[in-house]
Amino acid sequence: LFEGLRAQPFWPRETFPKVVALLEACAPDLSEEVQTLLEDELSDSSEESGTSLSRTQEAKRRKTTKADEKAESSSPWQQQGEGLHQGVWLKLEIWAKGGLVSSAKAVPRASAAISAAMATGEAMAFAPGRAALSYMM
Numbered sequence: 014l015f016e017g018l019r020a021q022p023f024w025p026r027e028t029f030p031k032v033v034a035l036l037e038a039c040a041p042d043l044s045e046e047v048q049t050l051l052e053d054e055l056s057d058s059s060e061e062s063g064t065s066l067s068r069t070q071e072a073k074r075r076k077t078t079k080a081d082e083k084a085e086s087s088s089p090w091q092q093q094g095e096g097l098h099q100g101v102w103l104k105l106e107i108w109a110k111g112g113l114v115s116s117a118k119a120v121p122r123a124s125a126a127i128s129a130a131m132a133t134g135e136a137m138a139f140a141p142g143r144a145a146l147s148y149m150m
Contacts, residue, residue, distance in 0.1 A: 015137060050089075091116075100150055103148045107120065
């Protein structure tokens, strides 16, 4: 999202004042939107399988789903493909290659916030700049 960042544990908020202020102001709405999306997603998956599963059980079930079934899924959440972790790690890509991507439709408030962040000039709006939600269990 930000050009020229070096590896360090955290960055002071003053480094990106416009983007930080914008995202902090939107945080409660974004949190609600993502929680609702995750609840709906897990509810739909449990209904399809005919069982009532906990989030952890459901996430593990999803991880073991065959690749071809994932390709057919209408879910905006996709498995992380980096192989740098164990367990369940999902992402929902919002911005890539200079614009919103199709999965961004699932999170309109987050998409609006990311679009506004890109418009500040502080974020890397063009490739390789990307923005995604990340969910790890």
